Amino acid sequence: MSELEKQYREKTRTSASLFEKSKKLHVNGVSHNIRFFEPYPFVTKSARGKFLIDVDSNQYVDFWMGHWSLILGHAAKQVLAKVRAQISDGWMHGVVNKNTIELSEMISKAVPVAQKIRYASTGTEATMYAVRLARAVTGKKVIAKIDGGWHGYTTDLLKNVNWPFNEPESIGLVDEEHIISLPYNDLEKSLEILQSAKKELAGIIVEPVLGGGGCIPATKEYLSGLQEYAKKVNALFILDEIVTGFRFRYGCLYDTMNLKPDIVTLGKIVGGGFPVGVICGTDEVMNYANTMTHSKTKRAYIGGGTFSANPMTMKAGKATLDALKNGKSIYSKLDGLGEKTRKQLAKALLGNAVVTGKGSLFMTHFTKENMEIKNAADAARCNSKMLQRFHFEMIVKDGVFFLPGKLGAFSNAHSDSDVKTLVRSAERFAQDM
Numbered sequence: 001m002s003e004l005e006k007q008y009r010e011k012t013r014t015s016a017s018l019f020e021k022s023k024k025l026h027v028n029g030v031s032h033n034i035r036f037f038e039p040y041p042f043v044t045k046s047a048r049g050k051f052l053i054d055v056d057s058n059q060y061v062d063f064w065m066g067h068w069s070l071i072l073g074h075a076a077k078q079v080l081a082k083v084r085a086q087i088s089d090g091w092m093h094g095v096v097n098k099n100t101i102e103l104s105e106m107i108s109k110a111v112p113v114a115q116k117i118r119y120a121s122t123g124t125e126a127t128m129y130a131v132r133l134a135r136a137v138t139g140k141k142v143i144a145k146i147d148g149g150w151h152g153y154t155t156d157l158l159k160n161v162n163w164p165f166n167e168p169e170s171i172g173l174v175d176e177e178h179i180i181s182l183p184y185n186d187l188e189k190s191l192e193i194l195q196s197a198k199k200e201l202a203g204i205i206v207e208p209v210l211g212g213g214g215c216i217p218a219t220k221e222y223l224s225g226l227q228e229y230a231k232k233v234n235a236l237f238i239l240d241e242i243v244t245g246f247r248f249r250y251g252c253l254y255d256t257m258n259l260k261p262d263i264v265t266l267g268k269i270v271g272g273g274f275p276v277g278v279i280c281g282t283d284e285v286m287n288y289a290n291t292m293t294h295s296k297t298k299r300a301y302i303g304g305g306t307f308s309a310n311p312m313t314m315k316a317g318k319a320t321l322d323a324l325k326n327g328k329s330i331y332s333k334l335d336g337l338g339e340k341t342r343k344q345l346a347k348a349l350l351g352n353a354v355v356t357g358k359g360s361l362f363m364t365h366f367t368k369e370n371m372e373i374k375n376a377a378d379a380a381r382c383n384s385k386m387l388q389r390f391h392f393e394m395i396v397k398d399g400v401f402f403l404p405g406k407l408g409a410f411s412n413a414h415s416d417s418d419v420k421t422l423v424r425s426a427e428r429f430a431q432d433m
């Protein structure tokens with residue numbers, strides 16, 4: 001056992017015994033595969049501002065921030081006050097509640113494609129419904145996604161997510177032949193692959209910044225090229241902005257790139273840290289889901305579900321968007337922190353790493369300093385074990401938390417001092433490498 005692991009085990013004794021219990025109760029001890037890390041994840045008891053606090057009362061500066069959903073930080077006061085008030089007005093109405101209309105008004109003003117909106121409880125559902133709509137509208141079956149593109153656990157998109165891309169992600173999947181996958185930021189190759197499915201192509205789904213696949217921004221030319229092809233063959237162009245929506249600006253990223261998607265999916269930030277998935281689309285597309293005007297043979301059935309548009313999520317989402325809209329300097333502060341981190345981390349790691357990202361999202365890739373990381377295959381060639389070690393060392397020595405191996409996000413609760421801490425940790429790590 002390494003000295004570092006010994007220190008971790010000493011610091012997190014209560015977590016260790018609780019996690020043993022968790023393993024008896026839950027598969028792998030977790031309820032989302034990525035939440036497990038070796039030797040065991042610490043177990044939290046609370047979260048405030050930029051901190052996670054574990055059951056042994058260790059405090060961690062959190063860069064995972066609730067799967068990047070908490071742009072204002074944990075338990076942000078603007079959200080807390082509204083959510084507290086909502087609890088006394090009932091947390092689950094199960095009918096149309098006014099909070100939904102208030103949040104949707106904000107989203108539809110900020111996201112031009114959102115002529116109609118449907119809420120679900122997760123991003124996974126939102127992308128699943130987006131795909132179904134694309135198939136319903138076009139009467140075709142094939143969906144193109146991106147190598148390394150993660151859109152949740154929906155069966156429809158669970159292909160070519162993790163390296164090696166040519167192996168199935170899971171058993172138990174059906175209809176995989178109806179998903180094709182494209183190399184990000186390589187328009188020529190992508191068009192070649194699309195050409196093979198031309199007649200059957202129902203839609204293309206892509207993230208404007210590849211999140212789980214390596215925190216890599218798409219070039220404008222790449223996204224425009226995919227959009228152009230989709231329009232040419234009467235397929236839908238779907239942008240998954242579940243991570244990027246309201247992350248870099250008040251609205252979506254696509255709006256700054258002159259794109260005209262047919263559907264945009266949102267999640268995370270727009271639920272203020274409460275469960276959410278959102279399907280936004282043009283009237284024309286979303287009308288296919290209209291069960292009042294479309295009979296069973298003409299309609300696309302999209303959810304919903306029991307907890308969709310629940311009053312808590314709607315309230316927290318609106319409080320978050322209010323804070324982002326009124327807090328004029330939030331985005332420039334977050335972008336500044338991200339920008340500094342990307343530059344200074346790479347420098348501190350002495351040519352052993354490239355730091356990718358955009359705005360407040362960043363990810364360290366251990367590789368040669370001049371390596372260009374333009375897609376998930378490039379990212380997969382980097383030393384992910386080294387990144388996990390770097391992150392684990394920060395958990396133990398610095399009280400800084402990244403989900404080991406994943407990208408980090410700044411929230412409004414972070415400040416310049418957190419950049420300094422990261423840089424100091426990186427300098428120490430580079431010296432010991």
Ligand SMILES: Cc1ncc(COP(=O)(O)O)c(C=O)c1O
Nearest residue numbers: 122123124150151152211242243
């Ligand atoms: C781009 C993207 N789409 C969809 C999802 C799935 O969202 P959820 O985890 O809420 O189901 C995620 C989750 O991280 C995501 O990053």
